[in-house]
Amino acid sequence: MHLASITSQEENDKLEKYIKDFGFGHEHFWTSGTDLADEGNFFWMSTGRPITFTNWNAGEPNNFEYENGEQENCMELWNRDGKGLKWNDSPCSFETYFVCEVQQ
Numbered sequence: 001m002h003l004a005s006i007t008s009q010e011e012n013d014k015l016e017k018y019i020k021d022f023g024f025g026h027e028h029f030w031t032s033g034t035d036l037a038d039e040g041n042f043f044w045m046s047t048g049r050p051i052t053f054t055n056w057n058a059g060e061p062n063n064f065e066y067e068n069g070e071q072e073n074c075m076e077l078w079n080r081d082g083k084g085l086k087w088n089d090s091p092c093s094f095e096t097y098f099v100c101e102v103q104q
Contacts, residue, residue, distance in 0.1 A: 001100040003032035005044035012055050015099065016085045019077070026079050030098035033075025033087070039063065042075060042089075046103075057086035066091065 006012050019025055032046035042051045042061070057080050065071050072089035076096065079085050 001102055002046040003030055004099045004101045005032050005046050005049070006053065006055070007044075008053050009055070012053070012085075015077075019085060019099070024097065025085065028090070028094070028096040029077040029085070030096060031075050031077060031087075034073055034092070035061070035063075035089070036073045036092070039073075046101075055087050057081065057083075057088050060087060061089035063089060 004015065006015065016025075019027075019029065032044045033042050033051060034045050035042045037043070040061075040063070043049060044051060057078070061072065061075075063072050070091045070093065072091055074090055074092040074094075076088050076090045076094070077085040077099070078088045080088065
């Protein structure tokens with residue numbers, strides 16, 4: 001298993017339903033999305049493929065820089081505004097839940 005890559009609206013919706021059905025719809029979940037290699041160009045770390053389907057929250061990704069200098073280079077699912085699990089860039093050191101998928 002590896003961190004999930006979300007490649008379609010259908011896959012995104014199924015994943016969101018699964019997470020909500022377990023009562024975790026307001027938590028944060030890591031995916032394999034990152035732009036560590038090239039700022040602003042997100043790809044799926046688990047497959048090495050560029051991200052083509054997106055579901056970013058409004059204003060994201062924004063690469064916010066924290067007081068300690070850390071920037072947001074990893075992608076999470078988060079229900080920030082009560083509009084469902086949308087994508088957000090976040091510091092890779094953030095400790096939270098994660099969602100994995102079976103490698104095929």
